[in-house]
Amino acid sequence: MIHDTKIETTKLLFALFVFLLSSVSPATAQETKIKWFGHAAFSITTPNGKVLLIDPWLNNPSNPEAKDGNDPLSAITKIDYILLTHGHRDHAGDAVAIARKTGAALISNPELAGNFVKLSDFPAKQAETDAIMGIGGEIQIADGKVTIAMTPAIHSSSVFNPKAGANEPERAYGGNPAGFVIIIKNGPTIYHSGDTAYFKDMETIGENYSLDVALLNIGGHFGMEPKMAAKAARAVRARLAVPQHYGTFPGIAQNADSFAAELKKMKINFYEMKPGETITYRGKQLIKGK
Numbered sequence: 001m002i003h004d005t006k007i008e009t010t011k012l013l014f015a016l017f018v019f020l021l022s023s024v025s026p027a028t029a030q031e032t033k034i035k036w037f038g039h040a041a042f043s044i045t046t047p048n049g050k051v052l053l054i055d056p057w058l059n060n061p062s063n064p065e066a067k068d069g070n071d072p073l074s075a076i077t078k079i080d081y082i083l084l085t086h087g088h089r090d091h092a093g094d095a096v097a098i099a100r101k102t103g104a105a106l107i108s109n110p111e112l113a114g115n116f117v118k119l120s121d122f123p124a125k126q127a128e129t130d131a132i133m134g135i136g137g138e139i140q141i142a143d144g145k146v147t148i149a150m151t152p153a154i155h156s157s158s159v160f161n162p163k164a165g166a167n168e169p170e171r172a173y174g175g176n177p178a179g180f181v182i183i184i185k186n187g188p189t190i191y192h193s194g195d196t197a198y199f200k201d202m203e204t205i206g207e208n209y210s211l212d213v214a215l216l217n218i219g220g221h222f223g224m225e226p227k228m229a230a231k232a233a234r235a236v237r238a239r240l241a242v243p244q245h246y247g248t249f250p251g252i253a254q255n256a257d258s259f260a261a262e263l264k265k266m267k268i269n270f271y272e273m274k275p276g277e278t279i280t281y282r283g284k285q286l287i288k289g290k
């Protein structure tokens, strides 16, 4: 009898051990990391270790990894997907070099992808996958663990033609500009607004998706002014608003102060990332940063 109880206790302790182990490891495995490289460039590392890179102009003047003549691409080894909101150089930036280096698949509209291959020597195989999509659509990537929705943006889009000659225009068609909603299983839902102007139909994005964080262009001049970007944060019902596309070059807002002030009036959470900073989500909970 006593002997049996001992066995039962051992079994129980073992079960408890297994339970603790299983409840600890998924928690660490469910971290999503969002890194800002300055301007509109972000990487997202999913709980399954897939790496998405959005608008990778890593050689932008705000990126601390590009300072003092350093090559910001030297630390880039694993990228699974490159997402381009549109073709302008301050967004498409280093996409070709990174694609060549990492074998990453392109996620963009078909016109941008086509001209990028034709004019900029983007690797064709990586630009002709199921990940080429259109506004209003959704695709599954990363073994079905990430859903990407392409959302409207009011802006322009073109592909710079390095082979342009006297009779060939310097800019080729880049399809429609876009934004992205990135829904990560066991992680946050993230909105990247691209270079859009404010438009009232942004409310549709808020109706369709439950956004944990919105990465909003606030620099003005070429897109939303800070005040309108705050209206956008409200329209998309962002739980947290993070500013981007500012302070990089003359002509756009140099800081996020007025954006923060507007959000405060609207009682919307705000977090200002520093270029080079990474924030971490555990599930849908922000655990580093604010």
Ligand SMILES: [Zn+2]
Pocket (backbone or CB within 6 Å): 040, 088, 090, 091, 195, 222, 245
């Ligand atoms: Zn831009």
